Amino acid sequence: MKEVIIATKNPGKAREFEHIFASRGIMVRTLLDFPEIPEVEETGTTFEENAILKAEAVSRALNKMVIGDDSGLMVDALEGRPGIFSARYAGEPKNDENNTDKVLQELQGVPEEKRTARFYCALAMAIPGQETRTVSGTCEGRILEERRGTNGFGYDPVFYVPEKGSAMAELPSEEKNKISHRAAALKKLESVLDAILERAEES
Ligand SMILES: O=c1[nH]c(=O)c2ncn([C@@H]3O[C@H](COP(=O)(O)OP(=O)(O)OP(=O)(O)O)[C@@H](O)[C@H]3O)c2[nH]1
């Protein structure tokens, strides 16, 4: 069976990649399957740099093709924060609940039309002996005043998606995976990825 390795320890991301790839008969493995690989420090200043750091470190460790995902929420009224610090916005250890509370607090009193935001996802594909490629995807929305829904992860309960008329966390995973920043980025990797996986199966 075809297999793709994603350099993530985030179970929410892992589920989404599994779902997206399963429809194409591809099995996903993540760092949750490789506990011996040390934590990769996210020292980059952009999503792309951090995605490359994760993908290349794990690709080197396993000598295999690896995809890294660095993603986050950018709120216009907060000048793009939490941005690359989305996972740890309310401090260590990372905690989705506290991060979401912090964003809600910072947006207290900000009217609906000024609560615009987007999710951003950078993916890096590292292949031994080749130059790493990056792609990105976004998903536009705005920040609600209260949580809605229990699906997804992270800030999904407070991220309203106008085209769906609901919070991201109210959408079933099939729906999120059609419109998400992650799905948009992954679509741009599709053709390259298909060619690589075909070759891997032949050899
Ligand atoms: O509501 C959300 N829906 C999403 O679809 C989504 N995608 C990313 N995020 C947020 O951005 C951080 C990523 O930070 P991040 O890329 O460093 O990942 P992470 O540290 O969680 O795991 P890893 O992949 O680095 O192991 C996450 O923790 C979340 O807070 C999302 N929130």
Ligand SMILES: [Mg+2]
């Ligand atoms: Mg991280």
